[in-house]
Amino acid sequence: MFIAVYEFEIKEGTEMVFREAWLNVIKAIYQFCGSFGSRLHVSDKPTIWVGYA
Secondary structure (H helix, E strand, O other): OOOOEEEEEOOOOOHHHHHHHHHHHHHHHHHHHOOOOOEEEEOOOOOEEEEEO
């Protein structure tokens, strides 16, 4: 099993675009690489997001 943890700093006001992009990438990884899913979280700072897959 392989686990990847990502930390992103996004620009304020781009949350929906970022979330959609994350979903599109994760769907491709799931379809072509056999991923078991992912989670995306916002840290205590609204511009810092953490994802793992």
